[in-house]
Structures are given as structure tokens and as C-alpha cells.
Amino acid sequence: MLLIPCPWCGDRDETEFHYGGQAGVPYPERPADLSDEDWGRYLFVRDNPKGRFEERWSHSAGCRRWFSIVRDTVSNEIVR
Template sequence: MLLLTCPWCGPRDETEYHYGGQAHVPYPEDPAALSDEEWAQYLFYRDNPSGPYAERWSHSGGCRKWFNVVRDTRTYDFLAVYKPTDPRPEIEVTR
């Protein structure tokens, strides 16, 4: 089991959380002006890096609040946890 630290509740078992996709994806400024291809890009296409990746998570089994994490996609290690109002922390990658 993995422990994930909620910014409000503290460390909890991974089963209390739900993954919410890539973090920091801005909503389109003028959604009505988007073509079908642009909507598809916004809705379905996400980054897929090898290494640190910013994600959204919800503490669905606890406070039900959303927060962001930076997770290493190679090791599944959670490198940082932060509130949605905070900027993404800079993470140094060591190989």
C-alpha cells in the first residue's frame, strides 16, 4: 500500500483517494470558438513524461478536497503534495 499525504488531513492510505488527471491544464478562454479537433486536444490529450508529473487527486474518502501532487512516473513515488492554489514546486530530477 502507498501512503499519500492530503494537505488538510495528513497521511492516509492510497485507497482513500481518486486520481483526477493532469494538473495545471487551463480551461479554454473561448470554448465556443474551439473546433472539434481543439476540443479533442483539450479533453483527451495529456502529457506522458518519464519522470516527475503534476497530477490532480481528490481525497474522496476523507475531506473530499482536491489537491495536486508531483509523482515520478518511473517509480510511482510522490515527490511533492500541494494545494491547487499553490504553484507547482520545482523538483530536481536525479538519475
């Protein structure tokens, strides 16, 4: 089980959170110009590295706020 540090509520069990995917994915500058294929790539294709990865999480069973963490995908260690 993963222990996630919520910046507002402190350390909590991962069952209280909702995973939001890769952090830092910019919204398209001109969304009206994107093809269906481009939209599909924007919505569904993300990095899947082995090692440190910045992720978005929502404390859905607590303060309901979104925040980013850096987690090592091999060891599940939360780096920041």
C-alpha cells in the first residue's frame, strides 16, 4: 500500500486518492485546429518511464485538492 503525503492533510493511505496521470501536460495552444487523431494523442498517450515520474493526484476522500508528486515507478518511493 502506498502512503501519499497530501500537502494539506498529511500522510494518508492511497485508497483516499484518485490518480490524475502525468503532471505538466500543457493544454493545446489552438485546440480547434487539432484533428481527432491529435486529440486522441493528447488525451490518452502519456510517458511511462521506469524511474522518477511527476504525477497529479487528487485527495478525493479528504480535502479534494489536486497536487503533484514525484514518484519512483520502480520502488514506489515518493521523492517530493
